[in-house]
Amino acid sequence: xxxxxxxxxxxxxxxxxxxEDRATQFSDGVYEVCLYLNGHGVDFxxxxxxxxxxxxxxxxxxxxxxxxxxLVMDRLLIRNRLRTASLYLQISRxxxxxxxxxxxxxxxxxxxxxxxxxxxxxxxxxxxKGIAVISTPDLRWKRCDIKSVSLLGNVLAKQAxxxxxxxxxxxxxxxxxxxxxxSSSAFIIDQAGCLRIRTLAADIxxxxxxxxxxxxAAQQKITIDHRAFSLDEAKSAKEAFIASTTAGVTPVISLDxxxxxxxxxxxxxxxxxxRHWDHMQ
Ligand code: PDD
Numbered sequence: 001x002x003x004x005x006x007x008x009x010x011x012x013x014x015x016x017x018x019x020e021d022r023a024t025q026f027s028d029g030v031y032e033v034c035l036y037l038n039g040h041g042v043d044f045x046x047x048x049x050x051x052x053x054x055x056x057x058x059x060x061x062x063x064x065x066x067x068x069x070x071l072v073m074d075r076l077l078i079r080n081r082l083r084t085a086s087l088y089l090q091i092s093r094x095x096x097x098x099x100x101x102x103x104x105x106x107x108x109x110x111x112x113x114x115x116x117x118x119x120x121x122x123x124x125x126x127x128x129k130g131i132a133v134i135s136t137p138d139l140r141w142k143r144c145d146i147k148s149v150s151l152l153g154n155v156l157a158k159q160a161x162x163x164x165x166x167x168x169x170x171x172x173x174x175x176x177x178x179x180x181x182x183s184s185s186a187f188i189i190d191q192a193g194c195l196r197i198r199t200l201a202a203d204i205x206x207x208x209x210x211x212x213x214x215x216x217a218a219q220q221k222i223t224i225d226h227r228a229f230s231l232d233e234a235k236s237a238k239e240a241f242i243a244s245t246t247a248g249v250t251p252v253i254s255l256d257x258x259x260x261x262x263x264x265x266x267x268x269x270x271x272x273x274x275r276h277w278d279h280m281q
Contacts, residue, residue: 004076004113012114021110022093026100027150029092029110030054034073035118035245035280039083042245042280044070046208051089054147059102060093063111076115086246087115090149123248127273130253130265131167131242135231136160138171138179138203145202158182168242170234170255177228179203184244185210188229188237189268196237198228209243209276216275222268231255239266248280249273 003015022028032051035042048066055062064072073087094107140153157169161182168181179198180186185207188196195217200206217224234240240252240260249272251265260266265273 001114001116002076002079004072004111006108006110006112009076009079015112015114017092017110017112018095020095020097022096022103023090023110023149025098027148028058028060029090029149030058030060030147031088031090031149032147033245034087034089036077036083036085036087037118037120037280039077040281041070041073043208043212046211047245050147050206050208051091055091057143057146058093058148060091060109061106063091063109072111073113076113080115082115082117084118084120085115086118087113089113092149118246123246123250126167127248127250128265130251132165132254132257133168133170133181133240133242133252134161134164134166135172135178135256136169138173140171143202144179144204145200145206147205154182167250168252170231172231173203173228175228176230178231178234179228180205180207181242181244184242184247184250186234187213187241187243188234189239189266190225190229190233191236191238192223193238193268194223194225195268196225196227196229196233199226207243209245209248212276212279213243213249213272216272216279220271220275235260237261239269241269241272249276 001012002009005015032047034047090112092110094109096103096107136157161169171179235255235258238261243249251269253263
């Protein structure tokens, strides 16, 4: 497998970043995970727009223009003979002697990319089964809207889930409301059949799959209630699901070992999953 590092393609074991890269010392960088199905980038423009916003928020210059970046991404897939793949892209402020403030003069930003085969059948199996979710405190910083590589809070939330045999950790804020998953957005369908979601703000990532789900819900005439929900509200929901680029829309069948609905993927979630596959084609 070949990775891309600052203009070069190299096998994964050989590809490396400097020990003085700002990403390693300060998590001073941003990333995107993009999904390609049959060579076509799903919601590609939305991912590139969000990347630009993340870069701008941290005043990191884009290492190249958008068209050039898209070409490198395509090239990486072609060189790896991949058509259905997830692609990880990371841009950091670059390499400079360790000092917290932005280095002056500004170094060239570092750009790295990796790609791996994406197994649609495995995702479909997981969507058919659903996943268990646990709750865990949201320990993150106050700019979770930036897709930065500073992910320790997310790492701890996912690990807490893993240790309990769950597939995702839903993070709970100081008010007892769920923010989002460790690496996905969080949704419930309440007893009235309304889709409940938290409003976009600095405390959650503007998920691209979330946007797609909202569009689908609107088409399906599902009422959308932009209101954060508590852990208890989630536990008594009719249905629940997560959404992300690599998990698509995946049903949640339990929360902290309490069954959601009948403990099986619900009908509204299943309808959204089917529409979302159509959307991704
Ligand atoms: N994670 N919330 C968080 C904290 C995330 O890390 C992600 C994505 C999402 C969903 O965003 P999107 O729909 O744009 O993928 C929400 C990626 C997949 C990851 O870190 O691997």
